[in-house]
Amino acid sequence: MIQVTSKIVSNRRMTGNFWRVVLDAPRISSKVKPGQFIHVKIGGENGPLFRRPFSVFRRVPLKEGHFGIEIVYKVIGTGTRVMTGLRRGDALDIIGPLGHGFELDRSKSAQVVVAGGTGAACLFLLSEKISKAGLPLKVLLGAESKASVLLKKEYTALKAEVMVSTDDGTDGFHGFVTQMLEKAFDEGKISTDCVVYSSGPEPMLKALASICKTNHIPGQISVERHMMCGMGACLACVCKVDPSHLSQKRDLGSSHIQSISGKEFGYALVCKDGPVFGIDEVIFDD
Numbered sequence: 334m335i336q337v338t339s340k341i342v343s344n345r346r347m348t349g350n351f352w353r354v355v356l357d358a359p360r361i362s363s364k365v366k367p368g369q370f371i372h373v374k375i376g377g378e379n380g381p382l383f384r385r386p387f388s389v390f391r392r393v394p395l396k397e398g399h400f401g402i403e404i405v406y407k408v409i410g411t412g413t414r415v416m417t418g419l420r421r422g423d424a425l426d427i428i429g430p431l432g433h434g435f436e437l438d439r440s441k442s443a444q445v446v447v448a449g450g451t452g453a454a455c456l457f458l459l460s461e462k463i464s465k466a467g468l469p470l471k472v473l474l475g476a477e478s479k480a481s482v483l484l485k486k487e488y489t490a491l492k493a494e495v496m497v498s499t500d501d502g503t504d505g506f507h508g509f510v511t512q513m514l515e516k517a518f519d520e521g522k523i524s525t526d527c528v529v530y531s532s533g534p535e536p537m538l539k540a541l542a543s544i545c546k547t548n549h550i551p552g553q554i555s556v557e558r559h560m561m562c563g564m565g566a567c568l569a570c571v572c573k574v575d576p577s578h579l580s581q582k583r584d585l586g587s588s589h590i591q592s593i594s595g596k597e598f599g600y601a602l603v604c605k606d607g608p609v610f611g612i613d614e615v616i617f618d619d
Contacts, residue, residue, distance in 0.1 A: 335364070375416055389429075528551050556572055563604045573598050
């Protein structure tokens with residue numbers, strides 16, 4: 334974990350309420366792993382009290398041998414509204430890279446990425462890694478409408494097969510991205526002998542978990558929570574987990590995961606134990 338003062342290289346609108354910002358942060362760029370995030374103090378002393386978490390979209394070459402990082406954000410509250418006013422040369426206090434990221438699963442030849450909204454940014458570094466490994470990559474991008482489909486051009490440049498769904502049917506498949514995935518399985522366009530990686534709204538992840546369970550598909554998901562400290566101190570970002578699945582993959586003694594006596598569930602901290610979990614590790618409430 335590194336705390337740095339980073340300069341804004343660029344900050345521009347993508348489409349609608351979606352923006353992308355490039356930060357001169359070479360030390361973080363050299364260490365970040367797919368699925369990890371940064372915690373940003375916005376607006377200095379007069380800005381919002383708590384930091385905001387953002388997934389690292391990609392590393393960006395700024396000059397020879399010097400890299401920055403890029404993040405994608407949606408304007409949804411005070412912090413992100415303040416961010417739209419940042420200009421080249423402005424400084425941000427950043428902590429990162431933080432959290433447990435994605436791990437490339439080579440047990441299956443087919444690699445499937447399922448993204449909802451800004452979840453597309455969270456999954457790009459992983460998709461780059463999959464592409465460089467020479468593994469077949471299918472990317473499913475879900476959005477509300479054609480105007481809010483994110484990063485299709487960047488994913489296509491990875492030589493991935495990109496499929497798009499929109500809630501209103503203005504681009505690609507008419508429906509949710511999880512419905513498009515089920516249809517692709519049914520029609521044989523995507524083999525169920527695959528591994529799935531996903532990031533997006535929780536209802537999407539819950540639906541995806543059900544699909545993976547039915548088809549016996551392993552997967553990893555990035556869980557979103559409000560994070561105050563980002564370092565496991567404030568306990569604000571808990572999510573419900575299944576200890577029986579976690580114990581098969583993690584050293585629980587070195588984690589923040591707590592079991593509940595007499596219950597078949599426990600709690601994990603998204604900022605430290607996640608944000609990436611096995612799809613069978615997270616319990617989604619009805």
